[in-house]
Amino acid sequence: MVKTKFLYTINKTELEEATEIISLERINIIKFWQIIDDQLKPPQSLLYFKQPKLEAYPLVLNVKAYINTQGIAQTDCMAMLEKFIIEENLYNAYKSHGNGRRIKIFTRRHVLTRILTAPFFITDVPIIVTKHKNFIFMATFQDSGDTTTNGRHHYKFAQYCETISPAAEPNIHEAVHDNKRGFCVYSATYGHLDMFCTGQAYPVASEEKIENFADLESLNKCTFVSTNIM
8 A cells, every 4th residue: 555645735724824925036048949950059040929810710730740850858858957057057156156055946847837737637747856965856757758649739739820930921831840949948936946947949929030049138028929729
């Protein structure tokens, strides 16, 4: 018999009696890459969001041609975080600035999403958590497999809403290619936690084409749109 140990029990009464409210600070892009020829390289493009026109309905979501040569494997996403930690020398940087006591969490955006949406899933998603000093790493127990049919429908729906430039129209007749997206390292603070996660870059809602991807300050002022089928 497996015994379950609950570390926290949260109910309506406890939430109503809570006196301290901790807000998640604004999420910022602190690194932007693209996977080109199986390697992390500076980004060369960014997708743009465009609301589907009325004549596009009904949307046909059956995917006939699907390209996924690199995929969004968990190993790639965690490798991005490792590369970021080494390049930014985070271990020594936090010590020199007196922030050694703050806890730093590194994970994928997918892991955070599954944690937040856990009550709505009927299947368990084991998460591996490792800790070294004040650095915590979280990853799902199994790597990402082949994209499911439902996942392909999500990508096909996104194709109706995404363009390669603000002036272009969505090309729904080309093969669904989920490797054209860039990958970002995001950061945010939550109480005493510094959170870092990787995830695919969402399309940006902009009437002007973005040319300088190294200008993260301007990039963080943009509005990014996530598209999903509900």
